Amino acid sequence: MAGKQESRSYEEVLNWLRDHGFDLIEAPGTQARVFLKKYNCSAAIQKNGGDAVKIFAYPGYLIGGEISKLVNRGHQQFLKTAKTEVPATAEHLHALQQFTEEFKKALALPSLYNESLGTVSESYQYDRIVDRDKPVADRPKRPWERVGELTATAAKKSPA
Secondary structure (H helix, E strand, O other): OOOOOOOOOHHHHHHHHHHOOOEEEEOOOOOOEEEEEEOOEEEEEEEEOOOEEEEEEEEEEEEOOEEOEEEEOOOOEEEEOOOOEEEOOHHHHHHHHHHHHHHHHHOOOOOOHHHHHOOOOOEEOOOOOOOOOOOHHHOOOOHHHHHHHHHHHHHHHOOO
16 A cells, blocks of 8 residues: 655755755756756756745756657667757666656655666657557548448449
């Protein structure tokens, strides 16, 4: 049975992060928003309302100073930023998983079993499924969807 998770204030979270080796960088031009860095990974948190903590940018590996998103394409995971996309190596994934687990511990978030086994992608895009991101009306008909049309057409053409 799951117990109630403790919650930490914004200041408690910042102190925990400092004590555990995270580099904290104040976001320029904002108040109460901090970027965290460790293992060449980063995330951002901000003060939400009273003294609660809100995740502003989810954990990602740093590529060219930008926090990447992990994308799974079935055969390979990629680290994607606005400017580039690189294949994720075992070292990238290990660092990202370790960072994420420590980040969750700092925020007193639950550690889920499937996430503790390995890195979980933010999106899954398999290359063998074509046009699935389009609305149903815009997708081409699949062969099994055309079977009824083909038999009706064949029945019209064949002499009875």
